Amino acid sequence: MEPSAQARSLLRPVDEKGAHLVSKCWVKIMGLRWKVNWFILMGLVLCGVLFYVVTSPMIMNGGRNLKWKPMGLAGDSGEHSYSVWPAFSTESFLDSTFFKQRCAPDINYTMTNLVLVKKQWSTAEDVRCRRLYEKFVSIYTFEARNAPLKLPPKFMSKLKHWLGDSDELLKQAYNQEVIHVVSEYTREHTIFNSLRDKRPVLPPAESEEEYFQNLLAETAKDCDFCNYKQNTAEHVFGRLESKHSFTASNAFKLDTLHALVAPKKHDPLHWTLEEFLDLFDLVGTWLQKAHSFYPKARFPSLIWDVLPKCGASQVHPHLHVMLDPKRYHGQVEAWREGASDYFTDHGSNYFTDMVDIYSALNLTVTHGSAVAFPNLVPKRDHEVIVISRDADKDFYKLLFLVLRAFIDSFNVKCFSMGLALPALDAMEGKIPAYARIITRGYVTDIRTDMSSFELFMAASVNIDPYKTVQTIRQFITKTRLET
Ligand SMILES: *[C@@H]1O[C@H](CO)[C@@H](O)[C@H](O)[C@H]1NC(C)=O
Numbered sequence: 001m002e003p004s005a006q007a008r009s010l011l012r013p014v015d016e017k018g019a020h021l022v023s024k025c026w027v028k029i030m031g032l033r034w035k036v037n038w039f040i041l042m043g044l045v046l047c048g049v050l051f052y053v054v055t056s057p058m059i060m061n062g063g064r065n066l067k068w069k070p071m072g073l074a075g076d077s078g079e080h081s082y083s084v085w086p087a088f089s090t091e092s093f094l095d096s097t098f099f100k101q102r103c104a105p106d107i108n109y110t111m112t113n114l115v116l117v118k119k120q121w122s123t124a125e126d127v128r129c130r131r132l133y134e135k136f137v138s139i140y141t142f143e144a145r146n147a148p149l150k151l152p153p154k155f156m157s158k159l160k161h162w163l164g165d166s167d168e169l170l171k172q173a174y175n176q177e178v179i180h181v182v183s184e185y186t187r188e189h190t191i192f193n194s195l196r197d198k199r200p201v202l203p204p205a206e207s208e209e210e211y212f213q214n215l216l217a218e219t220a221k222d223c224d225f226c227n228y229k230q231n232t233a234e235h236v237f238g239r240l241e242s243k244h245s246f247t248a249s250n251a252f253k254l255d256t257l258h259a260l261v262a263p264k265k266h267d268p269l270h271w272t273l274e275e276f277l278d279l280f281d282l283v284g285t286w287l288q289k290a291h292s293f294y295p296k297a298r299f300p301s302l303i304w305d306v307l308p309k310c311g312a313s314q315v316h317p318h319l320h321v322m323l324d325p326k327r328y329h330g331q332v333e334a335w336r337e338g339a340s341d342y343f344t345d346h347g348s349n350y351f352t353d354m355v356d357i358y359s360a361l362n363l364t365v366t367h368g369s370a371v372a373f374p375n376l377v378p379k380r381d382h383e384v385i386v387i388s389r390d391a392d393k394d395f396y397k398l399l400f401l402v403l404r405a406f407i408d409s410f411n412v413k414c415f416s417m418g419l420a421l422p423a424l425d426a427m428e429g430k431i432p433a434y435a436r437i438i439t440r441g442y443v444t445d446i447r448t449d450m451s452s453f454e455l456f457m458a459a460s461v462n463i464d465p466y467k468t469v470q471t472i473r474q475f476i477t478k479t480r481l482e483t
C-alpha cells in the first residue's frame with residue numbers, strides 16, 4: 001500500500017543539506033558504535049571466563065557445598081553449631097602437695113626450674129602423675145635454650161651497671177637462659193628471660209601517683225560519662241541503670257550489639273566490691289535484654305582497658321561489651337577454637353585439664369567455684385586467668401580480688417582485660433566464664449608496650465608466674481571481702 005501524502009511528507013528529508021550532515025554523523029557514530037560493541041563483547045567473554053573459573057569448584061561440588069568451609073563451625077547449613085564439651089569442673093584436681101611429693105620432688109618451684117620439674121615429671125611412676133604429664137606436654141611445649149654472648153670491655157661495664165653492678169648477675173649475663181613456652185592449642189608463644197626480671201627496677205621518671213591524680217582532676221571537669229544521660233548514646237531498646245552503674249551504646253559501633261557499661265564514678269582505680277559486683281550485674285542484665293531483642297545474639301565478650309597508656313579513650317572506666325550471633329570476637333574465638341580442637345583430640349574439657357595442670361604446679365588460687373592462676377604463656381607481665389563454670393558471684397569476686405591485688409599490691413595503675421562469658425541459651429560452645437588480665441608497665445611511660453614483636457612474633461615477658469601467684473595469695477589472705 002502506498003504511504004499517504006502526510007506520511008510521505010514525514011518521511012521526506014526536510015532539508016537536503018541537513019540530511020547530508022545527519023548521514024555523515026550516522027556513519028561516524030556507527031564506526032564508533034562498532035568499536036564500543038566490540039569492547040562490550042570482549043568484556044562479556046572475559047567476565048564469563050572469570051565466572052566459570054571462580055564458580056566451577058562449587059558447581060562440581062553440587063553448588064551448595066563450599067570447598068573451603070569456615071573452620072570451627074560445624075555443619076554447612078546456614079545455622080552453624082559448635083561442639084558440646086563436658087562441663088568445666090575443678091573436682092578431681094591433683095593436689096599440689098601430692099604433686100610435689102610424687103611427680104617432681106626436691107625442686108624449688110620457679111619459672112626457670114619448671115624445666116627441671118618437667119624432666120622429673122616425665123619419669124614419674126605414679127599413674128596420676130603420668131596422666132597429667134601427657135596433658136601437660138600436649139598443651140604446652142616448654143623448652144630452655146642457652147643464649148651465650150661475648151662482651152667487649154666497654155660494653156661489659158655498661159651492662160654491669162644495668163644489672164645493678166652485680167658480679168653475680170654479670171656472670172649470668174654471659175650465659176643466659178631463655179625459656180620458650182608455646183601453647184599448642186591457642187598457638188601463643190611467650191619467651192621468658194629471667195635475667196631481665198633480676199635487673200634492678202628503675203622508678204619512673206615522673207611520679208605515677210601525681211600523674212594519676214592530675215589526670216583524674218583534669219578529665220573529671222568535662223567528662224561525657226559523668227554526664228551520661230546527656231552525653232552518651234543509647235541502644236534502640238533503651239538504657240539500663242543500676243545503683244552504681246549505667247549502660248550506653250558506643251557512638252561509633254563495632255557491632256549491632258556493642259555496649260559500654262560503666263560505673264557512675266569517674267575514678268578508674270578505686271572501687272569497692274559492691275560497686276564492682278553492681279557493674280558486672282548490669283553487664284549480665286544488659287546481655288539478657290540484648291538477647292531478648294535479638295534472640296540469635298548469644299556469644300558475649302568484654303574488654304576493659306584502664307587509662308590512656310593501656311589504650312583507653314576515656315579516663316572514666318568503661319567496659320566494652322559485645323554480643324555476637326555467630327561467634328566470639330577475635331582472640332576469644334581463638335581460645336574457644338583451641339579448646340574445641342583439644343576436645344576433638346582428647347575428649348575432655350580443655351579448661352578443666354589446663355587448670356588441673358596449674359593446680360598441680362601450685363600456681364592456682366581459688367574462691368568458691370572460681371579459680372585463678374598466672375598464665376604460663378602470658379601476653380604481658382603478670383597475666384592472670386580467672387575461670388569459673390558460670391559468670392557467677394564467685395567468678396566476679398575472684399576477679400575483683402585479682403584486680404585489687406594488681407592495683408594495691410603490685411601498685412599497678414594500668415591494666416587490660418579480655419573476658420568471655422558462656423554462650424546464652426546454648427549448650428554448644430559453652431566455654432566457662434574466662435578472664436585474662438595483663439599489666440602494662442608504668443602509666444607515665446609514653447613508650448608503647450606493644451610492638452611488632454607482640455603483634456607478629458612472640459610475647460617477651462620477664463616476671464616469674466610464681467612471684468605473681470605469691471603476691472596474689474598474700475593479698476587475698478590479708479583481705480576480708482565485705483560481702
Ligand atoms: C605453694 O606455694 C606457696 C607460695 O606461694 C608455698 O607457701 C607452699 O608451700 C607451696 N605448696 C607446695 C605444696 O609446694
Ligand SMILES: *[C@@H]1O[C@H](CO)[C@@H](O)[C@H](O)[C@H]1NC(C)=O
Pocket residue numbers: 106107108
Ligand atoms: C630450695 O631453696 C631453699 C632456700 O632458698 C634452699 O635452702 C634449698 O636447698 C633449695 N632446695 C633445692 C632442692 O634446691
Ligand SMILES: [Zn+2]
Pocket residue numbers: 219220223224225226227265266316
Ligand atoms: Zn567521668
